[in-house]
Amino acid sequence: MKSVIKKGGCLLAITLMMGSSLHAQMNDAPTTASDSAHVMSFTLDEAKKYALEHNRTIQNASYDVKKAEADRWKAIASMLLQVNGNVDYYNMFDYEMSMAGGKIPMPPYFDFGIKASATVSGSQIIGVKLANMARDLSQVAVAKTDQVITSNIETSYINILALETMTRLLEQGMLNLDSLYKMTLNAVRVGAAEQNAADQIAVQVAMMKSQVNSTQRTIEVMYNSIHLLTGVPADVNIVLSQKIEDVVNAASIMELMGSDLNLYNNYDYQLKAQSTELSKKQVTLSKMAYVPSLTVFYAWDKKEYCSDEATMNMTPPNTFGLTLNVPIWSSGSRYADVKGAKIEYAKAQNELEDTELQLKIQEKQLRYNLVSAFENYQIQNENMEVMQRVFKSNTEKFKYGTISSMDLTRSSTDLVNAQNTYVSALVDMITAHVELKKLLNK
Helix, strand or coil, X not given: CHHHHHXXXXXXXXXXXXXXXXXXXXXXXXXXXXXXXXEEEECHHHHHHHHHHHCHXXXXXXXXXXXXXXXXXXXXXXXXXXXXXXXXXXXXXXCEEEECCEEEECCCEEEEEEEEEEEECHHHHHHHHHHHHHHHHHHHHHHHHHHHHHHHHHHHHHHHHHHHHHHHHHHHHHHHHHHHHHHHHHHHHCCCCCHHHHHHHHHHHHHHHHHHHHHHHHHHHHHHHHHHHHCCCCCCEEEECCCHHHHCCHHHHHHHHCCCXXXXXXXXXXXXXXXXXHHHHHHHHHHHHHCCEEEEEEEEEEEEECCCCCCCCCCCCEEEEEEEEXXXXXXXXXXXXXXXXXXHHHHHHHHHHHHHHHHHHHHHHHHHHHHHHHHHHHHHHHHHHHHHHHHHHHHHHHHCCCCCHHHHHHHHHHHHHHHHHHHHHHHHHHHHHHHHHHHHCC
């Protein structure tokens, strides 16, 4: 795509500075779903909003939050009352148990039972806290995914606008060159110009046509990217309803430059901070292996014999009990677990400090990149306008034969180079603008 932009950058700057009218036809499309069911029109904000509702990557991230919430309730439920019922059937095949007073038959029987129990331990309590933090971490991950998707949409949206504008200008430039070629060809026929001059212009016309076709193919690829990012069906045509200057301009850049970095608004920092807190809780969780656990239970049992013969039933119908499980000796395994968790927590703290330092350095670099890109954009814009005026003047001179075709070709080359440089400056400014927005979470 970059080669297409560099090759086909001719005349793009004219529209960005002078050509609101050249965008008019593109922007005649409706701002909501069009009259056709197979066309949708988006502003940049509308495209982002649509993606947040329909992008499948975002939907999957949201499912992760729901899964984390389910795990949280599972951790809580492990400390609440658990009730289980059972029905068992036993058949001893007419066995008779020998007793001092004789033999007692063992007829088949059903055993009906219900058991209610609740267990509380330090590990369970910390596990609930970990589940809460895991849910919060999933929510931050969703927000991070939202940001990545919407930033990619913004980059693609602006590049498409630039390429669509470029295509219109390339087509207009091709028409102008073709007109100049026909004029030169007539001059050749009457002996007022050389065939080489006409041939040079003919080559330029062919190159311009190739650039138009290449740019249109690039636009199609980038529209496919917008389809994937927004979740719009492939059979629906997307129309972008804004201009480049509507979404990136001097005012928006100055506003962004005036924003400060708040680490706690940055999703990368939030993810790292919460991961560090999780590591800290893992230390506490490993220590809970030293804490006793308590289980309370109640059981009801009833046997139904499949015979009217007298038999012996030694199982009480109601049972209540308490179990206190006290860890005593683990041969150092619990100690090793605590030590390992502390090491992981120390590593997480170092990584968090590195993340903070990296983000602050990145902020300085991105601000520098944006200021430099904006200044270069302004300089290249002025240079492009100068080259445009020179080329227009030389075109008139060539028509009247006061300069050679070589001079006109040189002037055309200078204009192309100036416009290519301008387009590169525009792309750099857009990239720097989007990257700083992501860092500052704007």
